[in-house]
Amino acid sequence: MEGSAKRPRTRIQSEKRDVILDAALDIFSANGFRGSTVDQIAEAAGMSKPNLLYYFRGKEDIHESLIKQLLDTWLAPLREMDEQGDPMTEIRSYIRRKLEMARDFPRESRLFANEILQGAPRTMPILEEELKPLVDEKAAVIRDWSRAGRIAKVDPWHLIFSIWATTQHYADFDVQVRTVLGPDRGGDGRFEDAARFLEQLYLDGLRVRN
Amino acid sequence: MEGSAKRPRTRIQSEKRDVILDAALDIFSANGFRGSTVDQIAEAAGMSKPNLLYYFRGKEDIHESLIKQLLDTWLAPLREMDEQGDPMTEIRSYIRRKLEMARDFPRESRLFANEILQGAPRTMPILEEELKPLVDEKAAVIRDWSRAGRIAKVDPWHLIFSIWATTQHYADFDVQVRTVLGPDRGGDGRFEDAARFLEQLYLDGLRVRN
């Protein structure tokens, strides 16, 4: 009667679960849920399919674990936005952190994008219970900054959306971005260029006009 | 020896192809390529699978037709951006048109997003041959505006990316947007709110600073 203690117990279980989740992130983010096969994941994880299914109940189980693990990391930058800090500094830091995540964790971004694009069939509850409250809270903070005249008067929700969109774009639409920029401008420097552009756009776009 | 004249000939062929493409747009945009089945498309189109395959060679063929048909519509707003016009007016119009497309043609946006997310396996040639040249051309226009001091000095490519990202976000991440905004703010008015926010952001963000 010890509830449902499903966490890994042995050393091997813990290690193998991590290997599987990493492999699954590769596959799911590149092919979407339905476009990915358990065989692909197993091969990427360096084990047989039945072996993989020894550690996870099934394909959905793996995906669910990934999504749950993802959202904490994903929302961290927004959580860090500090009501007590300087508004422009806080917003600039938020943009920079989100852009760094697009650069350093593109797989996570694409996994999430895939899920939302398909109508969030497996993620809707988390959006309502975790994402919405957090955004509401931070939107209120931005609204207060706005009312206090510390940044321009803008719609906080759409400001947040625009920051999500512009930063995640570099992960989700990476192929397009690199194709359009070409070999020269599309190298590693594209993230610095993007950072410069976005900083300027939001710095001037949110500055209080006199 | 009349080449490969594959266009529909009879009235029925023309009509049925349209019906199929519309149904396929529903299914593909909602489930992605691999997540969609020919049976689903056939049912949505109100016909049997073999009947559908009488009009198209196969699943890939339908998808290819959709993508080709899509890109013309999709790039039209950027094509309309006029070098001779007033820079701020042109950019504002471009943003408005892109946002209207996100509102009126969300299926097209999601179809495209799905394709790019998966690494554009079926679209890469079109990106290189159609999209890149067009963006290069318009980026040069914006760069000239920028150099002439008619808008702020910004990276033209990343400006275009940010406009794509912010506008398409309302189609591609619609579920998330509506969930976060909630029933009140997430109604039909969300596009007007977005338009107001984006106009202000880019108006001030691109204004020449003195």
Add this chain to the structure above:
DNA sequence: CTAACGTTTGTCCATTCGGTCAAATTTCAA
């Protein structure tokens, strides 16, 4: 050493999916 437990895999199964085919039905020009 060895029994018990944890781990791994070959094999198999039911279902789904993209696609084929021949036969049946409908359309339409002469």
Add this chain to the structure above:
DNA sequence: TTGAAATTTGACCGAATGGACAAACGTTAG
């Protein structure tokens, strides 16, 4: 009206896929 061409469909096929299972293999505590 009529017959040839266009259209539609039920039945079927091979491959892919998610998953089950029992047997085999490893590990380790006593």
